[in-house]
Amino acid sequence: MQIFAFCLVLATAVSSAADLAGTWKLEQTGRNGQRRVTTYVFKTGGETFTGLVATPTEQREILHGVIRGNQIAFDTHFEFYEANRIDSYKGEINGEQLSILPANPPQGGRAATPIVLRKTSNETVYTPPPELARTHKPFPPFQPIAPNGLAQTPPMGWNSWNKFAGRIDDATVRAIADAMVSSGMRDAGYVYVNIDDTWEGARDSRGSLHPNSKFPDMKALADYVHSKGLKLGIYSSPGRTTCAGFEGSYGHEEQDAKTWAEWGIDYLKYDWCSASAVYHRDEMAPAYQKMARALLATGRPIVLSLCQYGWLDVGTWGAAAGGNLWRTTGDIRDAWDSMSRIGFDQDGREKVAGPGHWNDPDMLEIGNGAMTDAEYRTHFSLWSMLAAPLIAGNDVRAATPGIREILTNREVIAIDQDKLGAQGFRVRRDGALEVWKKPLSDGVAVGLFNRGAQAAWMTVKWAEIGAAAPSKVRDLWGHEDVSAGAEFAADVPAHGVALLRLRHD
Ligand code: GLA
Numbered sequence: 001m002q003i004f005a006f007c008l009v010l011a012t013a014v015s016s017a018a019d020l021a022g023t024w025k026l027e028q029t030g031r032n033g034q035r036r037v038t039t040y041v042f043k044t045g046g047e048t049f050t051g052l053v054a055t056p057t058e059q060r061e062i063l064h065g066v067i068r069g070n071q072i073a074f075d076t077h078f079e080f081y082e083a084n085r086i087d088s089y090k091g092e093i094n095g096e097q098l099s100i101l102p103a104n105p106p107q108g109g110r111a112a113t114p115i116v117l118r119k120t121s122n123e124t125v126y127t128p129p130p131e132l133a134r135t136h137k138p139f140p141p142f143q144p145i146a147p148n149g150l151a152q153t154p155p156m157g158w159n160s161w162n163k164f165a166g167r168i169d170d171a172t173v174r175a176i177a178d179a180m181v182s183s184g185m186r187d188a189g190y191v192y193v194n195i196d197d198t199w200e201g202a203r204d205s206r207g208s209l210h211p212n213s214k215f216p217d218m219k220a221l222a223d224y225v226h227s228k229g230l231k232l233g234i235y236s237s238p239g240r241t242t243c244a245g246f247e248g249s250y251g252h253e254e255q256d257a258k259t260w261a262e263w264g265i266d267y268l269k270y271d272w273c274s275a276s277a278v279y280h281r282d283e284m285a286p287a288y289q290k291m292a293r294a295l296l297a298t299g300r301p302i303v304l305s306l307c308q309y310g311w312l313d314v315g316t317w318g319a320a321a322g323g324n325l326w327r328t329t330g331d332i333r334d335a336w337d338s339m340s341r342i343g344f345d346q347d348g349r350e351k352v353a354g355p356g357h358w359n360d361p362d363m364l365e366i367g368n369g370a371m372t373d374a375e376y377r378t379h380f381s382l383w384s385m386l387a388a389p390l391i392a393g394n395d396v397r398a399a400t401p402g403i404r405e406i407l408t409n410r411e412v413i414a415i416d417q418d419k420l421g422a423q424g425f426r427v428r429r430d431g432a433l434e435v436w437k438k439p440l441s442d443g444v445a446v447g448l449f450n451r452g453a454q455a456a457w458m459t460v461k462w463a464e465i466g467a468a469a470p471s472k473v474r475d476l477w478g479h480e481d482v483s484a485g486a487e488f489a490a491d492v493p494a495h496g497v498a499l500l501r502l503r504h505d
């Protein structure tokens with residue numbers, strides 16, 4: 001009896017392995033009505049299997065697949081996202097139907113909904129559909145590109161994403177440009193007005209990319225922005241689609257660079273997004289460099305901002321790929337935990353930053369409403385200590401006087417924009433209290449940061465930060481000179497900062 005039962009289980013297992021081998025598909029309709037196909041290809045060998053999962057935006061390897069009867073379990077491996085991401089799944093085969101669920105229930109007690117795949121063939125080799133095939137030639141061996149000479153100090157400007165996301169259009173960009181002038185932002189140094197994702201329309205029969213209906217005439221918009229003494233930035237991806245699912249520049253790099261130059265674009269944020277579907281990780285630097293070369297070839301000075309979330313230690317190759325700045329993190333949120341984690345985590349990256357090539361811990365959230373003014377002062381002070389790009393992300397038209405005052409504090413901006421271009425670093429950490437230092441062309445900036453929820457008395461001795469006794473100490477938020485003895489002490493508010501500039505004349 002027992003032997004008979006065992007044979008039955010074995011028979012089911014063997015037949016399921018054969019059933020599993022092949023190509024399975026899930027067809028979904030996206031929010032904008034576009035068809036999205038996810039393909040699973042399984043290769044079986046006895047009770048184990050491997051394979052891949054392909055979507056229009058990425059490919060993942062299938063690892064550690066095991067079949068038991070009609071039950072399967074496997075991991076997927078994605079080599080870029082969060083460095084090396086492994087996700088575990090389980091599934092059940094029922095004839096031509098395969099239901100898949102995450103192996104671990106999602107947090108928050110919600111039940112996961114299975115995705116249901118249908119078998120479309122017994123093919124165990126993945127051939128991407130023509131519209132998703134890789135069409136680029138192999139890159140020649142990577143050689144550093146000469147600097148484009150731009151962004152000698154960290155870029156300053158505004159970007160639409162943090163506040164407006166997909167709700168950005170021509171009229172809003174013009175109104176923001178007006179407000180950049182009337183608020184004093186432009187005169188404080190914010191020159192780039194950058195349109196982020198969702199401006200893209202379709203390509204015409206010659207492959208030229210056009211804006212969508214939100215942006216009727218990009219050249220006219222650039223002319224308007226330029227007439228205000230500002231510069232215009234735009235956004236694209238090395239992949240086929242941008243993160244918001246719009247047209248990317250894959251296979252059209254030179255053509256798009258020319259189009260942007262003709263419109264009068266001055267800055268490009270180039271966001272990896274779906275590019276993992278067409279490029280291997282070794283091709284990331286050359287894929288960015290391809291656009292850097294295309295921009296250079298236009299003859300128009302265009303700042304290149306790399307956005308690939310800090311993957312593959314981008315600081316070690318971002319400048320060689322032609323980037324003037326590169327994101328070092330995932331997306332910031334308008335929240336103390338997000339901003340402070342990102343900002344204080346930047347310590348140690350100072351070695352790769354300098355004139356023409358900067359670490360970018362993401363755009364500012366100052367004025368978006370979910371942090372206190374003390375927290376926004378910390379945000380601005382920290383980004384300035386980091387020599388980070390200062391790209392405002394608020395609705396400049398609606399900024400309160402308090403927010404305007406933070407964003408246009410010229411004494412703090414001068415720390416960020418110091419011509420030495422040295423990125424600051426942490427010199428001391430006692431629990432929630434941190435002391436940071438940034439070498440300046442004529443002295444040193446010192447930040448006393450209180451990450452704690454209670455006000456704290458903080459002291460710094462110049463000797464401990466390796467600074468000579470200063471002739472002058474300036475409090476950059478109090479806008480006053482303070483006594484220049486052998487140390488400085490202050491009551492620093494919760495989540496707040498005291499920011500100082502030491503001069504040694
Ligand atoms: C990514 C980037 C963001 C923004 C969006 C747009 O998430 O990191 O800064 O550009 O894409 O889709």
